[in-house]
Amino acid sequence: MRFALNTSSPSKPFVRRRSDRSQIVRRAFQAGFLLLNLWIGALFYLFVRYWETGGVGARVARPPGVEGWLPIAGLMNLKYFLVTGSVPAIHPAGLFLLLAFLSISFVFRKSFCSWLCPVGTLSEWLWQGGRALVGRNFGLPRWLDVPLRGLKYVLLGFFVWVIAGMSADALREFLGSPYGLVADVKMLDFFRELGIVGASVLLALVVLSVLVKNAWCRFLCPYGALLGLVSSLSPVRIRRDPEACIDCAKCATACPSALPVDRLLSVKSPECTGCLECVAACPALGALDLAVAGKRRIPLKAMAAGIALIFLGFVLIAQLTGHWHTALSDDVYRTLVPKTDSLTHPGF
Secondary structure (H helix, E strand, O other): OOEEEEOOOOOEEEEEOOOHHHHHHHHHHHHHHHHHHHHHHHHHHHHHHHOOOOOOOOOOOOHHHHHHHHHHHHHHHHHHHHHHOOOOOHHHHHHHHHHHHHHHHHOOHHHHHHHHHHHHHHHHHHHHHHHHOOOOOOOOHHHHHHHHHHHHHHHHHHHHHHHOOHHHHHHHHOOOOHHHHHHHHHHHHHOOOOOOOHHHHHHHHHHHHHHHOHHHHHHHHHHHHHHHHHHHOOEEEEEEEOOOOOOOOHHHOOOOOOOOOOOOEEOOOOOOOOOOOOHHHEEEOOEEEEEOOOEEOOOOOHHHHHHHHHHHHHHHHHHHHHOOOOOOOOHHHHHHHHHHHHOOOOOO
C-alpha cells in the first residue's frame, strides 16, 4: 500500500518502501555457503588424516569443492585452458568454480564476496560484532583509504604477472609437481601448523576487521580485486533515481564499502559487492534499486535464483564432462600426503 508522508524535503513527494527482505535472503545464502564449506573442510581433513595415518580409520573421499580454496591454482588452470583449450587433469574443479564466481560477478556485481564467500561472511560478522561492542565502526580518512584499497590490486597484479609469464608447459609442470599435486594439503597444513608470525598476522586482521568494515575484503583480498574488475564490466548496477530520492543519505551510511551512493546516479565502482545493504536502508520507494543498464529493475528473487543457478550450473557442467574430480591415484596420496612438510615450491 502506498501513502504519502511529509519529509525534510517538502518539494519531493515521499512514498515509503515496503519492507525489504534482501538481507534475510542474503544472510541465508551466506549461512548456507559457510556450512557447505565447513562440511567440505571436515571431509577434507578426514581424507588427509586417512593417508597421514597410513590408512587407519574410515576412508573418506576427497571433496573436489576444496579446490575453491586454491585461487592461484584456479588462475593457472584458467591460463592453461585459454592457451591450450584443454581442462587440466589436476585440480579441475578449481577452474569451474573460478569461472562460476567470475560469471556471478559479471551478472550480479561482486556478489560472490557478499553472498557466498565464507571469508567475506566472517569479515561481515566481525565488523557487526565490533559495532555492537563499541557502538560504531571506524572510517579511514580518504588519503589513507584510497591507497589501502589499492593494495589488493597490487597483489592481484603480482599473481597475474607471474602466471602470465608461464608457458603451458611450465603450468603443466608446476601443477604436476609433488607440491602442485598436494597443494590442497599444503593449504590445510598452513592453518594446522600456524606459527607465531602467521597467528600474529591473523590476529591483527581480526582486530582490524572488528574496527573497520570489511577490512580484509576492501584492502587486501586479491581474489576480490579480480572479481571487482570483472564486475565493473557488468551492465547491472545500483541505480539511484534523483526524483524519488529524499536525500537522507541512509544508503551511503549503510554501504560496507563506504561508497557515496547518495551522490551517484549509478554505482559503477568495482568496490560494490552487490550486498544490497544500501537498497535495504533506503526508505523511499523507487529511489534505489539494482537494475540492468540503469533501467530495468532486477527483483530480489531473480538475483538470488541467478546466483544459485550460475554456481550450481558450473558444478553440474564439471561433473557431466568428467572435470570435477582431480585425476590422482591412491598411490600418489599414499606417497605424498605423509611427507607434505618436506615438499617445497618448485620455484625454490
